[in-house]
Each structure stands twice: as C-alpha cells, then as structure tokens.
Amino acid sequence: VERATAMTSSFLRPHAASWQLRAAYIVAIGGPLAIAAALVPFRAGLSHTLIAFAFLVPVVASSWLGGAGPGIAAAVASSAVFNAGFLPPYGTFSFERTEYLVAFLAFLTMSVVISWLVGIARDRAIAAEDREAEVRLLFDLSHVLVSERAEGVTAALSGVAGRLGFVMASVREGTDARVDELAFPLRVGDAPVGTLVFLGDRPPLSAAETRVLRTFADEVALVLQQERLEHDLRDAELYRRTDEMRQTLLATASHELKSPVAAITASVTDLLARDELKPAVVRDVLEDVRASTGRLEQLIVNLLDLSRIESGALVARDEVVDLDDLLGPAIDGVRERWPDVRIAVELADEAAVVRGDAVLVERVLTNLLENAARAVRGSSNRTVVVHGSCADGRVTISVVDHGPGLQFGDQSVVFTPFYRLHESSTPLGAGLGLTISKGFVIAMGGEIWAADTPGGGATFAFRLQGAP
Amino acid sequence: VSAAVVLVVDDDPQIRRAVERALTARDLVVRAVSDGRAAVGAVAVDEPDLVVLDLNLPHMDGLTACREIRRSSRVPILVLSVRDAEQDKVAALDLGADDYLSKPFGAAELLARVNALLRRARTPTTARHFRLEGLEIDIDGRIVRRAADALHLTPTEWRLIETLAATPGVLRTHASLLEAVWGADAPDVEALRVFVSQVRRKIEPDPRQPRVIGTDPGVGYRWLLEPSP
Numbered sequence: 148v149e150r151a152t153a154m155t156s157s158f159l160r161p162h163a164a165s166w167q168l169r170a171a172y173i174v175a176i177g178g179p180l181a182i183a184a185a186l187v188p189f190r191a192g193l194s195h196t197l198i199a200f201a202f203l204v205p206v207v208a209s210s211w212l213g214g215a216g217p218g219i220a221a222a223v224a225s226s227a228v229f230n231a232g233f234l235p236p237y238g239t240f241s242f243e244r245t246e247y248l249v250a251f252l253a254f255l256t257m258s259v260v261i262s263w264l265v266g267i268a269r270d271r272a273i274a275a276e277d278r279e280a281e282v283r284l285l286f287d288l289s290h291v292l293v294s295e296r297a298e299g300v301t302a303a304l305s306g307v308a309g310r311l312g313f314v315m316a317s318v319r320e321g322t323d324a325r326v327d328e329l330a331f332p333l334r335v336g337d338a339p340v341g342t343l344v345f346l347g348d349r350p351p352l353s354a355a356e357t358r359v360l361r362t363f364a365d366e367v368a369l370v371l372q373q374e375r376l377e378h379d380l381r382d383a384e385l386y387r388r389t390d391e392m393r394q395t396l397l398a399t400a401s402h403e404l405k406s407p408v409a410a411i412t413a414s415v416t417d418l419l420a421r422d423e424l425k426p427a428v429v430r431d432v433l434e435d436v437r438a439s440t441g442r443l444e445q446l447i448v449n450l451l452d453l454s455r456i457e458s459g460a461l462v463a464r465d466e467v468v469d470l471d472d473l474l475g476p477a478i479d480g481v482r483e484r485w486p487d488v489r490i491a492v493e494l495a496d497e498a499a500v501v502r503g504d505a506v507l508v509e510r511v512l513t514n515l516l517e518n519a520a521r522a523v524r525g526s527s528n529r530t531v532v533v534h535g536s537c538a539d540g541r542v543t544i545s546v547v548d549h550g551p552g553l554q555f556g557d558q559s560v561v562f563t564p565f566y567r568l569h570e571s572s573t574p575l576g577a578g579l580g581l582t583i584s585k586g587f588v589i590a591m592g593g594e595i596w597a598a599d600t601p602g603g604g605a606t607f608a609f610r611l612q613g614a615p
Numbered sequence: 616v617s618a619a620v621v622l623v624v625d626d627d628p629q630i631r632r633a634v635e636r637a638l639t640a641r642d643l644v645v646r647a648v649s650d651g652r653a654a655v656g657a658v659a660v661d662e663p664d665l666v667v668l669d670l671n672l673p674h675m676d677g678l679t680a681c682r683e684i685r686r687s688s689r690v691p692i693l694v695l696s697v698r699d700a701e702q703d704k705v706a707a708l709d710l711g712a713d714d715y716l717s718k719p720f721g722a723a724e725l726l727a728r729v730n731a732l733l734r735r736a737r738t739p740t741t742a743r744h745f746r747l748e749g750l751e752i753d754i755d756g757r758i759v760r761r762a763a764d765a766l767h768l769t770p771t772e773w774r775l776i777e778t779l780a781a782t783p784g785v786l787r788t789h790a791s792l793l794e795a796v797w798g799a800d801a802p803d804v805e806a807l808r809v810f811v812s813q814v815r816r817k818i819e820p821d822p823r824q825p826r827v828i829g830t831d832p833g834v835g836y837r838w839l840l841e842p843s844p
Binding site: 401402405406407408409410411412413414416417419420421428431432435438439 | 633637723
C-alpha cells in the first residue's frame with residue numbers, strides 16, 4: 148500500500164495500482180459466482196475435476212491482478228462456491244461423502260498455494276519492472292547530463308529538472324541545505340563539491356526516486372569536479388604560457404640587443420688589429436657600425452615604449468589630430484627606405500580627423516606602413532593602400548597590403564612582442580612595432596586588429612574616435 | 616698552398632660582413648650565407664675548410680644545420696651564438712661542432728679560433744711531447760716531470776691527460792670527457808670538476824691560473840699547451 152500511494156505521484160512507473168487491486172477483489176468474488184452461475188445447469192454431467200479447474204481461473208486471475216491477498220480471497224470464495232454449488236448435498240456446506248471433503252480440502256489448499264505463488268511471481272515482476280524503470284531513469288538523466296554538457300552543467304540540470312517534474316535544478320556552493328527544500332550534498336571522496344537543489348512543487352519522493360536522485364547527484368559531483376579540474380588546468384596553462392612568453396621576450400630582447408653590439412665589436416676590433424687602415428675599409432666598417440647603432444637605437448626606443456605601455460606610465464593626450472598632416476611624413480619615411488613600394492591613400496573627408504595623441508598616431512601609422520612595406524618587398528604587387536572611413540562617429544584606418552598575408556592563427560598573435568610574420572624576416576624588423584602600436588591605440592581608447600586582405604595579403608586596421 | 620675557404624653563416628648582415636671582412640683581410644676566402652638550409656647546401660657544393668655557424672638562424676636553426684652538415688662532412692665547425700645558455704653550446708658541441716665563440720667577440724678571438732681549427736684540420740697532431748717552464752709531459756713515455764722530479768699519477772689521471780692532450784686547443788665537453796676517461800660507469804660532472812682540480816694541483820705550475828688544462832665554464836675543458844718538437 149505504501150508503494151501504491153508513492154506510485155500515484157511517482158515519475159517512476161505511474162501505475163494505477165488501486166484500481167487494479169479493486170478489480171482483483173471484484174474478480175476474486177465475482178469470478179467464482181459467475182462460473183457457478185454458468186456451470187450449475189450442467190453440474191450433473193460435469194466431472195468435479197473439470198469444475199475445480201474452472202474455479203482455478205479466477206484464483207489465478209485475481210492473484211495476478213492484485214497479488215496474494217485477492218488471490219487467497221478468490222481461493223476461499225471459489226472453495227465455498229465449489230462446495231455449496233457442486234459437491235452434494237447442493238446448497239449446503241456439508242459433505243455427503245468423505246471423498247467430497249477430501250476434494251474440497253485439496254481444492255482449497257491447491258488454490259491458496261497457487262494464489263500465493265502467483266502473487267510472489269507478480270511481486271517479483273513488479274519489483275523487476277521498478278528496478279528497470281529506476282535504471283532507465285538514471286540512464287536518461289545521465290544521458291541528459293552528458294549530452295547537454297556542452298552548454299554547461301546548468302543547462303543540463305534544467306533539462307533533468309524538467310524530466311523529473313521540477314521547475315528547476317541548480318548547484319549551490321557549500322553543503323548546507325534548508326529543511327524545506329530538496330537538496331543532495333555533492334561530494335567526491337571526502338571533498339565537498341557543492342549542493343544539488345531541486346526547486347518546484349511536486350509530491351514527496353519515494354525511496355526509489357530518492358535512490359535514483361542520490362546516484363544522479365554523485366554523477367553531477369563527478370562532472371563538476373572534472374569541470375573544476377579542467378578550469379584549474381586552463382589557469383595553470385595560461386600562467387605557464389604567460390611565463391613562457393616573458394622568457395621568450397627576455398631571450399629575444401637580449402638577442403636583439405646583443406646582435407648589433409656583436410657586429411660593432413667585431414668590426415671595430417678588426418680595424419684595431421690591422422697594421423694599416425685603408426680608407427675604403429674604414430668607410431665600410433663605419434657604414435656597418437652606423438647601421439648597427441641605428442638598429443640599437445630603434446630597439447631601445449621600442450623597448451622603452453613597451454615598458455611605458457606595460458607599466459601603465461603611458462598617458463595619451465586627447466586632442467584633435469589631422470591625419471593628412473601625419474600621413475605625409477610617415478609615407479615619406481617609408482618611401483625613403485623602400486623606394487619600390489607604392490603607397491596609395493584613400494581617405495574620406497570625414498575620416499581625416501580623429502581624437503587622439505598626434506605623436507602616438509604618427510608612430511602607429513609609421514609602424515603599420517613599415518610593416519606592410521616589409522611584407523610586400525618580395526611580392527609582385529608592391530602597392531600598399533591606406534584606407535580611411537567613418538561610421539557612427541568612429542574613424543577606421545586600414546593599411547592594406549597584398550603580400551604573403553597572415554599565417555593561419557596569426558590574427559591575434561601578431562601583436563605579441565617579437566612575433567615575426569614570416570620565418571625569413573630579417574632581424575631588421577625588430578618585432579616590436581605591432582605590439583607598441585596596439586599599446587598606443589589602446590591608450591587612446593581605440594582598438595586595433597589584423598585580418599586577411601580579400602584576394603591575399605594582410606590588412607591591419609585601427610579605430611579611433613572621430614572629431615566632427 | 617691554396618687559401619682556406621671559410622663558410623660564414625649568420626642572418627645578421629652586419630655581423631656577417633664584419634666576420635667576412637676580418638677573415639678576408641687575413642687572406643682567407645669567405646663564402647657567406649644567411650640561413651641554415653643554405654649553409655647545408657653550401658657545405659656540399661663549396662666544400663669549405665671551415666664553417667662559422669650562428670646558432671640562431673631562420674629556415675633551419677644552427678643546431679639542426681650542425682647535425683645535417685655532420686651527416687656528410689667532417690669540416691670543422693665553429694659555432695657563434697649570442698645565447699648565454701651553456702646548454703646550447705654543449706648541444707652544438709655534442710652534435711659535432713668543434714668549438715664555439717660567444718657574441719660579442721673580438722676579431723682577435725675569432726681569428727685565433729679560426730686559425731686553430733684550420734691548422735688542426737690541415738696537420739693532425741702527432742706530437743706527444745709538451746713543455747711549460749719546468750714542466751715536461753711525455754705522453755708516450757707516460758712521464759710527467761716537474762723540476763726534473765717525476766710525478767706519480769694514477770691510471771685515471773693519466774687517461775684524462777692523454778685524452779685532453781690528444782687534441783690540443785680543442786674544447787672537450789664534460790660528457791665526452793666522462794665517456795672517454797671512465798666509459799660506461801662515469802661519475803657526474805661535479806666529480807669530474809673535483810678530479811680535474813686534483814690533476815691541476817699535481818701538474819700546473821700555478822693551479823689557480825691553469826695553463827695546461829683550461830676551463831670553459833659550464834661546457835668543458837681543453838688542453839692549452841702547444842706540442843713541442
């Protein structure tokens with residue numbers, strides 16, 4: 148009976164067990180009477196054995212419907228009707244002959260035993276079905292948990308809550324639960340992971356349901372713990388990569404600083420060691436020394452800028468900047484170094500003025516132009532286009548080249564210090580220009596990005612506030 | 616005797632030119648390339664007498680180039696590197712490089728290393744006799760004399776001296792010395808260091824300023840004495 152009430156409200160096996168029980172008792176009492184009514188006219192011609200078998204039908208039927216209780220009721224009812232209606236003297240419960248008494252007792256015993264056995268079989272079948280339903284539910288919940296995992300545990304839990312007739316399910320930090328809520332502590336081993344709480348109005352859980360949910364809670368705990376471990380792992384990985392990047396930065400900076408120094412040292416000591424100095428050789432050496440000191444100076448300026456950016460010491464002025472004024476000198480500088488690179492400017496009128504720091508904007512333009520010029524050096528199309536447009540009061544300046552383009556995955560890493568677009572880049576490109584440009588643009592409240600040029604090549608663009 | 620050909624491999628144009636200028640001025644023929652792959656090709660085509668190889672190269676790094684060159688050639692390799700990391704030098708030497716020079720370097724240092732490697736390649740040392748002030752080392756006779764007194768050396772100490780003296784001026788890494796002196800059951804580098812200082816106390820005129828066995832910190836040791844006739 149306890150199970151029957153639980154089942155009425157259960158998501159496990161929603162049987163209508165009470166009507167079944169009622170039907171079982173109706174069969175137990177009504178069955179023998181109906182059989183008697185049907186067979187009484189022919190009782191003289193029928194053997195007692197055949198009649199007894201007929202009376203076993205309601206016994207078996209009611210046992211199967213309602214278990215041992217209705218079965219025994221049917222056995223008693225059948226025996227009584229069998230005795231009164233078919234064992235002479237008819238209409239009484241007395242026995243004409245001793246063998247009738249024996250037949251009666253045999254029938255009674257046999258029908259009780261049969262109803263008892265059928266009842267046991269029935270109970271086992273129901274229990275097996277219940278177990279199967281439990282397991283199936285657990286499978287379903289696990290499946291929801293795993294298949295909706297991609298959208299996060301929260302999405303998976305709300306799916307599970309819906310499946311169980313709750314409004315929602317959630318995981319809470321900590322292990323304390325209120326008395327009026329349905330909560331399952333989540334733990335893996337001794338480590339508490341949180342508390343799984345089901346919200347919503349529904350009848351109390353049965354023992355089987357509680358069992359299923361407790362097992363489900365264990366799975367949720369495992370999933371959550373795995374998620375946390377993955378998260379920790381990502382953090383550790385991020386930290387490791389930051390550390391690695393710093394190491395690389397330091398190693399590259401020291402390499403970039405030492406190379407020109409090494410060139411100068413080798414050249415100068417070579418001259419000092421010679422017995423006689425030819426003017427042509429001296430000039431040659433001095434040219435190289437000048438190139439090396441130029442590289443050193445550029446690198447030192449860049450490193451100082453980088454440290455200003457990284458330490459937050461960089462303060463950008465907020466003034467109206469005329470891009471036309473800045474583009475001229477920047478383009479001239481690039482033309483001087485790369486005479487065969489053609490630079491075209493397509494600047495819309497409303498994109499010609501921005502708000503920012505003129506010095507920083509000039510450095511960004513120069514860096515992007517040099518970067519593009521360096522990229523197109525060996526290409527057939529050595530045109531670089533500076534394009535400016537204005538939308539929603541913001542000006543976007545793009546430097547478009549048709550060089551070898553970004554390598555796959557380059558889009559954000561190109562701004563990391565000492566990143567080189569191409570393996571063959573010579574040390575002449577110190578690899579800090581894009582990093583510094585990014586720092587400058589961000590300091591002016593803008594954004595900068597890299598993209599592929601349609602048809603091949605790279606496009607570097609930055610966006611600043613326009614100045615109407 | 617035709618002029619020796621030196622292949623200079625460095626991606627930094629100023630360093631490449633400085634090395635080239637210094638070597639050309641001393642009547643060496645210089646070929647210069649700027650990456651590892653080109654270096655491996657140039658060794659096969661030009662058959663240089665010496666390779667001056669930078670470790671930090673595009674396309675194929677110096678260590679890989681070193682290994683590739685050693686597949687087909689015994690040409691002496693002088694490694695150039697601005698890296699301070701001793702492990703890079705050791706890796707290059709273990710891959711078959713003969714010596715290294717840390718950047719920045721002076722022209723005199725470069726020329727000394729280049730000449731030593733070229734000389735050794737041309738005239739493999741057969742001399743087994745060394746002299747330094749009152750010290751006399753006779754490898755074949757297994758005799759070390761200081762101020763006419765014969766010094767007693769253990770068999771292991773002899774093996775160390777023999778190994779180092781077999782290649783005068785050549786840097787031997789810790790690993791190669793441990794292997795040569797002790798073989799399979801070699802002790803660790805620390806033990807080698809203690810052992811070398813023990814040998815120095817016996818043979819060096821002034822153990823604090825070694826002139827027989829030189830130290831390349833973190834890398835190895837080399838025999839400093841020139842063979843005497």
